[in-house]
Amino acid sequence: MDQTSSAVPGAHQPLVRHDILFTVLALAILFLTIVPVGMAVFWLGFARGDSPCVMCWEQRIGMILISLVGLFVLRFGPKPKYIGMAVLIAAWGIFMGMRHTGMHAARDVGQGFSTEILGAHTYSWALFIYWVCVVVMGALLLMVRGEHLQTDPRTLRGIERLAGGAFLVVVGANIVQAFASTGPPPFMGQSDPVRFSFSPRHWTWSLEEWNPVRISLRGRWAVHKPGLVTVVSDPAVGPLVNLPPLTVKERKPLKLTLDGSPTDLAYDLATDQFLLTTAKGVYLTDGTLARVNRYTIIDPGFSVDVGRIAGTAFLDAGAVIAVGENKSYVILRPNDQASADSNFRFFLESRDRFDEISRSRFATVRARLLYIMSAAYDPASNAVYTVTVPNNRVKRLIVSRFDRRDLTLSEEYSPPLSPESGLTLGPNRALDELTVTGAAVADGQLFTLSAAYGTLLTIDLGLRQVVAAHAIPGLTRPTGIAIKGGELYIVDAAGMLTVVARPPAPYLLSRYRRTWGTASFGSK
């Protein structure tokens, strides 16, 4: 019993609160010390041989420090500087948990790093435990009264002494494990620690974490948005040597009224219409690109962040797809009876000309850290294709195929040069240097147009190889390509239209039909 409290008339209630505060705090310290930290060192470490990685160590130490602040409060009362330290450590702990969990959170189900406990890996629990610490600290603060802010050290009661003793035991055990697993200074924890052993013969002390490396905020995720400002358009300095040029038949400005620069182009033989996109606009035009039949302006920020539309294609049954640089997409279907009010959420302008069928995201594996600037649809395989563009971190040309039925990744590859193509790369050059901004499928071949080096690649979709390549002279920042009969229609960022003779089909074309056209997709 506290004499100060009992001396105040009617102070029975504050006295009870006083005891409850420190009792609850002692129990919280015991829980934090024994359950996550104690189990980690005694059960996972000493019994099962688990060694914390360097990030796990710091998360564990953060929990220990919160318990230590709790001991300060038990002894000296809830002074503001202790509360401040606890909040700072818990906030840092939540950050550590996010940083660590972020490395593994997007992996396939069940995957992770090291040990799983009750269905979650240890670092996931760290994030949760720090969150619980903040909640408990908030609850304890609600119980603080003026009489708790005494200046003299308190005499610890039984439960409080037990908390202190448990803390020393658990920290002592951690000292033993830390010495065995990480070693004395300057050795420190490791990214991939060897399992714990009491035998010095199996101890691994490492300085690898001190090695000089590039410091970055976002690491490999610091990918710049794609752009064409710096691309070199001259085919003569491209990665492929001695490319045959295609004949340019016509070059003229587009006469269409658009809400921005063209970003892609597609053509549909059945309706004799072109499909043209801008950053937010989707336009259906006549077969000569002279008149807009219908258009709409997509609200790119509604629900799925589509970002800047960079690729487009006609799909089955009149539907069209517009794909953003970030591989998010919108599927639309023309409808003369569309409700402008119902479509308010989807479109910024011309809301009664299309219905939105779906809006979602393509997920990739190899192309995960790469943007795209093109899209194409292949009716034979009933699939949508995208091709990546290089960025400041990753330079790879990856073709991704998404099955139309579930719009899920079905294939990914970096197409090599076909040995029979006769194509040759320059010394230390690679197809990964190409910036594919337009793609179209015809006769089982994916025609990909690179804004960099004005190069047209012909990729056989059955062989998954580049079977031909051509130079297109005079292109400046082309953004889209469509195939109409024997001609390639190319639009660029300046609104120019270039018509080029379609290259002759390589002999390899027939293989595609044998492999895919009749076997895998015989119904098409």
Place this chain on the structure above:
Amino acid sequence: MEFLNLVLIFTTAFLVLRRPGRERLAFRLLVISTILMVFLFSVATRTGLLPGVNY
């Protein structure tokens, strides 16, 4: 370095529990341990200081 930090923490707890008159020293050790933890985590994650996910 984790070993060093845990020894500092153990010492701090000992001061709090057995030498409460050394409160000022104990608090300084607490601050040093916290800074050391932040520093070591930052060293370990300096190739990507922020969580590696979409923002």
